[in-house]
Amino acid sequence: MKPTLTPQLVPKPLWGKNAHDLLGRGAAWKAIRRDALNAAGQCCSICGSEDGQLSCHEKWLYDDDAATATLIRVEIHCGACDLATHAGRAIKLGKRDVVLRQICKVNGCTESEANGLIKAALLDWEQRSRKKWKIDVAAPLLQQYPQLSVLIDSH
Numbered sequence: 001m002k003p004t005l006t007p008q009l010v011p012k013p014l015w016g017k018n019a020h021d022l023l024g025r026g027a028a029w030k031a032i033r034r035d036a037l038n039a040a041g042q043c044c045s046i047c048g049s050e051d052g053q054l055s056c057h058e059k060w061l062y063d064d065d066a067a068t069a070t071l072i073r074v075e076i077h078c079g080a081c082d083l084a085t086h087a088g089r090a091i092k093l094g095k096r097d098v099v100l101r102q103i104c105k106v107n108g109c110t111e112s113e114a115n116g117l118i119k120a121a122l123l124d125w126e127q128r129s130r131k132k133w134k135i136d137v138a139a140p141l142l143q144q145y146p147q148l149s150v151l152i153d154s155h
Contacts, residue, residue, distance in 0.1 A: 005046050005106040007087035007099075007121035008060070011128035014069055017135060018058050019148055028147040032056065036074045044078035047106050052079045061138075062128060070136040071151060081106070087118050088125060 010018075023029040033056040043050045045057075057077045061070045080102040083090040087099045103114040137148045 003103075003107040003109065003117060005081060005084050005103055006117050007103075008085050009088045009121050009125035009128075010060070010086075011062070011069070011125060011131065011133060013129065013131065013133050014135070017151065019071065019074075019151060020056070020058065022150045023147060028145070029056075032074055032145055036076050040076040043076070044081050045075035046077060046081040046085075047102075049078040049080070054078060055082050057082060057085060062124075064128065064131075066134070067131045068134045068136055070138055071141060071148065072138045073141060087121060091118075 019032065020029060023032075036056050037054065040054075042054070044054060054076050057075050058071055059073045059075055061072045062068075063070070077085060080098060083095055084099045084102040084106075090096070090099050099118070100111055100114050103109065103117060104111060107114070107117075109117075135151050137151055142148050
């Protein structure tokens with residue numbers, strides 16, 4: 001069974017090259033976030049939680065052979081799911097226990113299995129961080145939000 005919640009570590013060369021940072025807190029990002037919140041029913045797209053601050057997460061698909069990172073969608077995350085998704089950063093902040101609990105809870109897995117997911121994500125991150133990446137945006141997303149073209153020009 002494929003896990004629902006997995007760490008998705010952003011390769012180091014792509015840090016800061018995301019819609020939120022490049023669009024800022026202006027109207028374009030607010031519209032994207034509002035649409036994602038509405039689509040998710042004002043709750044976490046992963047676990048369904050309505051608790052705490054909900055963040056708008058950018059979901060990327062990494063083509064390792066072509067070294068292309070494609071923004072494929074945005075989704076809403078609660079704080080715990082966002083920490084688990086960004087496990088590398090969360091662990092550096094001393095929140096490994098939160099990451100493990102959330103991965104286990106959402107996936108119905110053991111701590112050992114959760115640690116395996118984190119380890120695999122860290123290995124992917126190490127390999128991906130050695131590459132020079134091209135950035136793309138999935139056509140349907142770009143059609144809906146033409147402002148996201150700023151990502152394509154950011155590499």
